[in-house]
Amino acid sequence: MKRIFVTGAGGFVGARACRFLQGNYEVLTLPKGWMASCTELQLMQSIAEAQPDVILHTAAISDTGYTEQHPEEAYRANVELPLWLARAAAQCGARLVGFSSDQVYAGVQQPGSLPETMELSPANVYGRQKLEMEQRMLDACPDTVLLRATWMYDLPSYGLPIRGNLPLNLIKATMYGEKLRFSNRDYRGITYVRQAVENLVPAANLPGGVYNYGSENREDMVTTALAFAEALRLPDVDNLIEAVDWQRNLAMDCGKLRGYGIRFDTTQEGIYHCLNDYGVADL
Numbered sequence: 001m002k003r004i005f006v007t008g009a010g011g012f013v014g015a016r017a018c019r020f021l022q023g024n025y026e027v028l029t030l031p032k033g034w035m036a037s038c039t040e041l042q043l044m045q046s047i048a049e050a051q052p053d054v055i056l057h058t059a060a061i062s063d064t065g066y067t068e069q070h071p072e073e074a075y076r077a078n079v080e081l082p083l084w085l086a087r088a089a090a091q092c093g094a095r096l097v098g099f100s101s102d103q104v105y106a107g108v109q110q111p112g113s114l115p116e117t118m119e120l121s122p123a124n125v126y127g128r129q130k131l132e133m134e135q136r137m138l139d140a141c142p143d144t145v146l147l148r149a150t151w152m153y154d155l156p157s158y159g160l161p162i163r164g165n166l167p168l169n170l171i172k173a174t175m176y177g178e179k180l181r182f183s184n185r186d187y188r189g190i191t192y193v194r195q196a197v198e199n200l201v202p203a204a205n206l207p208g209g210v211y212n213y214g215s216e217n218r219e220d221m222v223t224t225a226l227a228f229a230e231a232l233r234l235p236d237v238d239n240l241i242e243a244v245d246w247q248r249n250l251a252m253d254c255g256k257l258r259g260y261g262i263r264f265d266t267t268q269e270g271i272y273h274c275l276n277d278y279g280v281a282d283l
Helices: 012-021 040-050 064-069 071-092 125-140 166-176 193-198 221-231 267-277
Strands: 003-007 026-028 054-057 095-101 145-149 151-153 180-187 190-192 209-213 241-249
Touching: 003 012, 003 040, 012 193, 040 071, 054 071, 064 071, 064 125, 071 095, 071 125, 095 125, 125 145, 125 209, 151 166, 151 193, 166 180, 166 221, 180 221, 190 193, 190 267, 193 267, 221 241, 221 267
Parallel strands: 003 026, 003 054, 054 095, 095 145, 145 209, 151 190, 180 241
Antiparallel strands: none
16 A cells, blocks of 8 residues: 655645545645644655655645735745655655645736746745745656645535635635625636545646646636636626626646646536535536
8 A cells, every 4th residue: 555645634634635646645745734833854864764655745835925914934934844855855865746836827918818838927925835836846856746736616515624715715605695706807717625635646647847737717817716616506697706806817727737648627617526526516
């Protein structure tokens, strides 16, 4: 049985990854909060003692607003700790899979789906940190697989951690009679997290490098939010969503990933996949 060392095991992605992997793999984790104060030596010793076959790095400070306000704290979590893990992986011969973000594309002016090969200069702190993380991890451990993930979602279930996401935001806004604002010039993929987790096993076998990872989306966020509201059968959607005008493009081209046989639903297909998994697709 392969030994998989998971960081961020209490987080949105990490907790779901642990649940999915348990039974088929020996899953190893760290105490909650331990990485926030550990030294590089302590982290490398923990990895060396665990002797994992794979390190799955999901831990991060991913709130873009928080990283803007606390860049030094976020830098440790988003750049320094991943670099230490890359050094540890190189030292013990473990395969390292880490999560990056579509935020590396923040500030891109190019329209259409964005490939991994384009020149980047992220417009926010989180995106800049993730891009630096990618570069430094690959320098330290060239076999590292880095997954540029989209915004992800799930429904509350099984006692797993949940956070704000598109379907929950729509449901809550409906409950409280609020409006959500989306731009018809904002483009990004949105991914059902269970599919992202299920694709991690084949992703661990990819050649080292950077991969766009998640559901593609050719529609703007107003159209996408309306499609999700329709799938959720929310009432009075005309008063739920307000169209505003600002520009962003985080829409990724996942053709490189498909070339290795790893596929995702489109953003619009994914919400029906999610509802079907929870047995509510036909309600």
